[in-house]
Amino acid sequence: MTLSRGETFELKVTPDPYVAIRYAGASGDFNPIHIDEEFAxxxxxxxxxxxxxxxxAQVARAHTEAAGGPERLRSLSVQFRGMGMLGAEITVTGTVRAVEGAVATVDSEARQGGRRIIRNGVAEVTVD
Amino acid sequence: MPPATDAIGKIYPATVYAVGREKVREYAAAVGETSPLHFDLVAARDAGYADVVAPPMFAVVYAGHSVVQGIFDPELGIDFAHLVHGGQAFSWGPLVVAGEEIETATTVKEISARGELSFYVFESVSRNRSGKTVCIGTWTNIVRSGG
Known part of the structure; x- marks a missing residue:
């Protein structure tokens, strides 16, 4: 897939109430603020x-799906701001800032209910 | 009080993480991956990989095993009650597949203060058994003090 300068892509995902439980198990991060309502x-x-x-990982997935595979994501840097909540839709947006040779530089963010929970995302993605 | 910076440059003992096929599938499902490369052995082999492919962000699993040494290092004395994950960066080399063993070395890259915020930045370098760097991670942890 080609990603040209100025092109945008989007990924929408609604984390179900058990996502944080499954992710704790999958990642090994059992911080109780993610899995224990009372503790939180x-x-x-x-x-x-x-x-x-x-x-x-949703920001990363937005890139690999737009670019056509996991091998195309060369780097990704983000800042975390605010809290992501369970049960509410998250929208990841990516915008191709520049393409030089076979590498596209993509700016991204993730929003939930009007709040930016990830910002200043910058990725390098290989393109055809 | 600004954090002590003596530990900058400290290197933790390397850790080795064995990437399991079912772990890759479990992680890929937990983050909603849809590509068959992460789940289907035949699809992965047809695409030229030896086994199912770990999503790039699986780096948090194999490298995280190393970085926690810094986060829990008594010499750094990070105050967990006021700790937030401020930022994260990864750059990737060849994709990691199930069956590989990934060795990760973590260093304390930066300790600094800005106002009442203390920044602890770790760098992880992960290599496969062929010596290729599969991922470099920069983990920025922020502790709010005086609160």
Whole structure:
């Protein structure tokens, strides 16, 4: 697939209530703020929250699906801001900033309910 | 009080992570991957890979095993109650597939303060058994002090 300058892509995903449980098991990150509702509230959170790295994996997936495969994602850098909540739709957007040779530089962010939970995403993706 | 910076440059003992086929499938399912390369052995082999392919972000699993040494290092004394994951960067080499063993070395790259925020940045370098670098990770942890 080709990604040309100025092109945008989008991925929408709604994390179901058990995503954080499955991701804890898959990743080994069992921080109770992600898996224990009572604990999360006891430390002042509104509810259990998503793992930031799960959300980053959605940003990565937006790129690999747009570019045509996992081998095309060469680098990805993000900043985490705010909290990702379970049960509410997340929209990842990517915008191709530049293409030089076979490498596209893509800016990205992830929003949930109008809040940017990942920002300043920058990726390098190989293109045909 | 700004954090002590003596540990900058500290290198933790390398860890080795054995990538399992079912672990790759479990991780890929947990993050919603749809490509058959992550699940289907035949599809992966048809595409030229020796086994199912780990999604790039699977680096958090094999490299995370190494980075936790820094996060839990008493010399750094990171205050978990006020710790947030501020940023993350990865750059990737060849894709990792099930059956590989990945060795990761983590170093303390930066300790700094900005206002009441302390920054602890770790760098992980992961290599496969052929010596190829499969992933370099930069893990930025932020601790809010004085709160």
């Amino acid at each position: 509230r006891s430390v002042g959170l509104p509810a259990r929250i998503l793992h930031g790295l799960w959300t980053m």
